[in-house]
Amino acid sequence: NAGVTQTPKFRILKIGQSMTLQCTQDMNHNYMYWYRQDPGMGLKLIYYSVGAGITDKGEVPNGYNVSRSTTEDFPLRLELAAPSQTSVYFCASGTENTIYFGEGSWLTVV
Amino acid sequence: AQTVTQSQPEMSVQEAETVTLSCTYDTSESDYYLFWYKQPPSRQMILVIRQEAYKQQNATENRFSVNFQKAAKSFSLKISDSQLGDAAMYFCAYRIPSGAGSYQLTFGKGTKLSVIP
Numbered sequence: 667n668a669g670v671t672q673t674p675k676f677r678i679l680k681i682g683q684s685m686t687l688q689c690t691q692d693m694n695h696n697y698m699y700w701y702r703q704d705p706g707m708g709l710k711l712i713y714y715s716v717g718a719g720i721t722d723k724g725e726v727p728n729g730y731n732v733s734r735s736t737t738e739d740f741p742l743r744l745e746l747a748a749p750s751q752t753s754v755y756f757c758a759s760g761t762e763n764t765i766y767f768g769e770g771s772w773l774t775v776v
Numbered sequence: 777a778q779t780v781t782q783s784q785p786e787m788s789v790q791e792a793e794t795v796t797l798s799c800t801y802d803t804s805e806s807d808y809y810l811f812w813y814k815q816p817p818s819r820q821m822i823l824v825i826r827q828e829a830y831k832q833q834n835a836t837e838n839r840f841s842v843n844f845q846k847a848a849k850s851f852s853l854k855i856s857d858s859q860l861g862d863a864a865m866y867f868c869a870y871r872i873p874s875g876a877g878s879y880q881l882t883f884g885k886g887t888k889l890s891v892i893p
Protein backbone atom coordinates (compact mmCIF):
# COMPACT_ATOMS: atom_id res chain seq x y z
CA ASN A 667 0.00 0.00 0.00
CA ALA A 668 2.45 2.68 -1.24
CA GLY A 669 0.29 5.84 -1.15
CA VAL A 670 2.41 8.89 -2.00
CA THR A 671 6.06 8.18 -2.72
CA GLN A 672 8.72 10.89 -2.90
CA THR A 673 12.33 10.59 -3.99
CA PRO A 674 14.99 11.40 -3.00
CA LYS A 675 14.54 11.62 0.76
CA PHE A 676 17.70 13.64 1.28
CA ARG A 677 19.75 15.77 -1.10
CA ILE A 678 22.47 18.38 -0.87
CA LEU A 679 22.71 20.80 -3.78
CA LYS A 680 25.24 23.46 -4.61
CA ILE A 681 24.07 26.98 -5.41
CA GLY A 682 23.09 27.21 -9.05
CA GLN A 683 22.52 23.48 -9.56
CA SER A 684 19.19 22.08 -10.71
CA MET A 685 17.31 18.99 -9.67
CA THR A 686 13.95 17.26 -9.81
CA LEU A 687 12.00 15.92 -6.86
CA GLN A 688 9.92 12.96 -7.94
CA CYS A 689 6.42 12.22 -6.64
CA THR A 690 4.18 9.27 -7.48
CA GLN A 691 0.81 8.28 -6.08
CA ASP A 692 -1.04 5.03 -6.61
CA MET A 693 -4.48 6.10 -5.38
CA ASN A 694 -5.72 7.48 -8.71
CA HIS A 695 -6.20 10.94 -7.20
CA ASN A 696 -6.76 13.85 -9.54
CA TYR A 697 -5.44 16.44 -7.12
CA MET A 698 -1.76 16.66 -6.35
CA TYR A 699 0.29 19.26 -4.50
CA TRP A 700 3.80 20.33 -3.60
CA TYR A 701 4.37 22.05 -0.27
CA ARG A 702 7.50 23.31 1.43
CA GLN A 703 8.07 23.55 5.15
CA ASP A 704 10.72 25.86 6.53
CA PRO A 705 12.04 25.33 10.09
CA GLY A 706 9.44 26.11 12.75
CA MET A 707 6.79 26.95 10.18
CA GLY A 708 3.69 25.43 8.67
CA LEU A 709 3.45 24.20 5.11
CA LYS A 710 3.24 26.59 2.19
CA LEU A 711 1.86 25.59 -1.21
CA ILE A 712 4.27 25.78 -4.14
CA TYR A 713 2.24 24.31 -7.02
CA TYR A 714 -0.80 22.14 -7.46
CA SER A 715 -2.50 20.12 -10.16
CA VAL A 716 -6.14 19.20 -10.67
CA GLY A 717 -5.44 16.54 -13.27
CA ALA A 718 -3.05 15.40 -15.97
CA GLY A 719 -1.94 18.34 -18.08
CA ILE A 720 -3.26 20.97 -15.65
CA THR A 721 -1.09 22.80 -13.12
CA ASP A 722 -1.24 26.11 -11.31
CA LYS A 723 0.82 28.23 -8.95
CA GLY A 724 0.40 28.25 -5.21
CA GLU A 725 1.63 30.74 -2.64
CA VAL A 726 5.41 30.40 -3.20
CA PRO A 727 6.08 29.27 -6.82
CA ASN A 728 9.18 31.32 -7.64
CA GLY A 729 12.22 29.20 -8.47
CA TYR A 730 10.19 26.06 -9.18
CA ASN A 731 8.44 24.38 -12.06
CA VAL A 732 6.11 21.39 -12.31
CA SER A 733 4.56 19.15 -14.90
CA ARG A 734 1.77 16.61 -14.80
CA SER A 735 1.88 14.28 -17.79
CA THR A 736 0.14 11.39 -16.02
CA THR A 737 -2.33 11.02 -13.16
CA GLU A 738 0.30 9.25 -11.05
CA ASP A 739 3.32 11.54 -11.35
CA PHE A 740 3.90 15.15 -10.32
CA PRO A 741 7.61 16.07 -10.38
CA LEU A 742 8.91 19.35 -8.96
CA ARG A 743 11.84 20.98 -10.73
CA LEU A 744 14.23 23.35 -8.96
CA GLU A 745 16.15 25.56 -11.36
CA LEU A 746 19.27 27.45 -10.23
CA ALA A 747 19.09 26.35 -6.60
CA ALA A 748 19.44 29.08 -3.96
CA PRO A 749 20.05 28.83 -0.18
CA SER A 750 16.50 30.13 0.36
CA GLN A 751 15.25 26.85 -1.12
CA THR A 752 16.71 24.85 1.76
CA SER A 753 13.59 23.24 3.16
CA VAL A 754 11.59 20.07 3.56
CA TYR A 755 9.39 19.39 0.56
CA PHE A 756 6.15 17.45 0.75
CA CYS A 757 4.20 16.01 -2.10
CA ALA A 758 0.54 15.23 -1.47
CA SER A 759 -2.44 13.86 -3.30
CA GLY A 760 -6.09 13.82 -2.46
CA THR A 761 -9.77 13.90 -3.05
CA GLU A 762 -12.44 16.37 -2.02
CA ASN A 763 -12.38 15.47 1.65
CA THR A 764 -8.84 14.44 2.43
CA ILE A 765 -5.19 14.81 1.47
CA TYR A 766 -2.44 12.27 1.93
CA PHE A 767 1.19 13.30 2.25
CA GLY A 768 4.44 11.69 1.24
CA GLU A 769 7.21 11.31 3.79
CA GLY A 770 9.04 14.45 2.72
CA SER A 771 12.28 15.29 0.94
CA TRP A 772 14.97 17.15 2.88
CA LEU A 773 16.85 19.53 0.60
CA THR A 774 19.88 21.58 1.59
CA VAL A 775 21.41 24.16 -0.76
CA VAL A 776 24.99 25.13 0.07
CA ALA B 777 -7.76 34.85 1.64
CA GLN B 778 -8.35 32.23 4.24
CA THR B 779 -6.15 32.24 7.33
CA VAL B 780 -5.63 29.68 10.07
CA THR B 781 -4.35 30.74 13.49
CA GLN B 782 -2.92 28.50 16.17
CA SER B 783 -2.32 30.74 19.17
CA GLN B 784 -0.36 28.23 21.27
CA PRO B 785 3.18 27.73 19.91
CA GLU B 786 3.89 25.14 22.61
CA MET B 787 1.84 23.04 25.02
CA SER B 788 2.65 20.33 27.52
CA VAL B 789 0.56 17.63 29.15
CA GLN B 790 1.13 14.94 31.74
CA GLU B 791 0.90 11.40 30.48
CA ALA B 792 -2.68 10.06 30.80
CA GLU B 793 -4.10 13.58 31.13
CA THR B 794 -6.20 15.54 28.65
CA VAL B 795 -5.04 18.49 26.57
CA THR B 796 -6.81 20.84 24.16
CA LEU B 797 -5.10 22.56 21.24
CA SER B 798 -6.73 25.69 19.84
CA CYS B 799 -7.33 26.72 16.25
CA THR B 800 -9.29 29.58 14.73
CA TYR B 801 -9.80 30.34 11.08
CA ASP B 802 -11.12 33.09 8.92
CA THR B 803 -13.35 32.41 5.94
CA SER B 804 -16.38 33.71 4.12
CA GLU B 805 -17.27 30.25 2.83
CA SER B 806 -20.10 28.19 4.30
CA ASP B 807 -18.91 24.80 3.07
CA TYR B 808 -15.39 23.66 3.89
CA TYR B 809 -13.30 21.04 5.64
CA LEU B 810 -11.07 21.31 8.67
CA PHE B 811 -8.23 18.97 9.58
CA TRP B 812 -5.73 18.29 12.29
CA TYR B 813 -2.41 16.81 11.20
CA LYS B 814 0.25 15.38 13.47
CA GLN B 815 3.93 15.77 12.57
CA PRO B 816 6.32 13.70 14.73
CA PRO B 817 10.10 14.29 14.63
CA SER B 818 10.27 12.13 11.49
CA ARG B 819 8.44 15.04 9.78
CA GLN B 820 5.79 12.79 8.25
CA MET B 821 2.37 14.46 8.05
CA ILE B 822 -0.25 12.17 9.60
CA LEU B 823 -3.96 12.92 9.38
CA VAL B 824 -5.45 12.85 12.87
CA ILE B 825 -9.03 13.95 12.37
CA ARG B 826 -11.29 15.63 9.84
CA GLN B 827 -14.44 17.75 10.22
CA GLU B 828 -16.92 18.72 7.53
CA ALA B 829 -18.38 22.18 8.13
CA TYR B 830 -21.93 21.18 7.22
CA LYS B 831 -21.94 18.49 9.91
CA GLN B 832 -22.91 19.76 13.35
CA GLN B 833 -21.68 16.66 15.12
CA ASN B 834 -18.10 16.90 16.34
CA ALA B 835 -15.71 14.37 14.80
CA THR B 836 -14.11 11.72 17.01
CA GLU B 837 -11.27 9.29 16.35
CA ASN B 838 -10.47 7.12 19.36
CA ARG B 839 -8.70 9.41 21.88
CA PHE B 840 -8.91 12.42 19.57
CA SER B 841 -11.97 14.63 19.32
CA VAL B 842 -12.74 18.13 18.13
CA ASN B 843 -14.87 20.98 19.38
CA PHE B 844 -16.14 22.64 16.21
CA GLN B 845 -17.84 26.00 16.71
CA LYS B 846 -18.80 27.19 13.23
CA ALA B 847 -20.17 30.58 14.22
CA ALA B 848 -17.06 31.35 16.25
CA LYS B 849 -14.82 29.86 13.52
CA SER B 850 -13.09 27.73 16.11
CA PHE B 851 -11.80 24.17 15.74
CA SER B 852 -10.01 22.83 18.80
CA LEU B 853 -8.46 19.36 19.19
CA LYS B 854 -8.83 17.42 22.42
CA ILE B 855 -6.46 14.57 23.16
CA SER B 856 -7.60 12.30 25.98
CA ASP B 857 -5.43 9.87 27.95
CA SER B 858 -2.28 11.41 26.46
CA GLN B 859 0.49 9.02 25.54
CA LEU B 860 4.21 9.57 25.00
CA GLY B 861 3.69 8.88 21.31
CA ASP B 862 1.38 11.88 21.05
CA ALA B 863 4.36 14.22 21.40
CA ALA B 864 4.62 16.05 18.06
CA MET B 865 3.81 19.21 16.16
CA TYR B 866 0.11 19.54 15.48
CA PHE B 867 -1.14 21.54 12.53
CA CYS B 868 -4.64 22.79 11.98
CA ALA B 869 -5.64 23.11 8.33
CA TYR B 870 -8.57 24.47 6.33
CA ARG B 871 -9.76 23.49 2.89
CA ILE B 872 -12.47 24.76 0.57
CA PRO B 873 -14.22 22.02 -1.36
CA SER B 874 -14.29 23.61 -4.80
CA GLY B 875 -13.45 26.59 -6.94
CA ALA B 876 -10.25 28.58 -6.84
CA GLY B 877 -7.48 26.72 -5.08
CA SER B 878 -8.88 23.33 -5.98
CA TYR B 879 -8.97 21.68 -2.58
CA GLN B 880 -5.62 23.03 -1.41
CA LEU B 881 -4.95 23.11 2.32
CA THR B 882 -4.12 26.27 4.24
CA PHE B 883 -2.12 25.51 7.38
CA GLY B 884 -1.62 27.19 10.71
CA LYS B 885 1.90 27.57 12.10
CA GLY B 886 1.53 24.62 14.43
CA THR B 887 1.55 23.78 18.13
CA LYS B 888 4.37 21.75 19.61
CA LEU B 889 2.98 19.28 22.12
CA SER B 890 5.21 17.73 24.76
CA VAL B 891 4.07 14.80 26.87
CA ILE B 892 5.59 14.56 30.36
CA PRO B 893 6.01 11.03 31.74
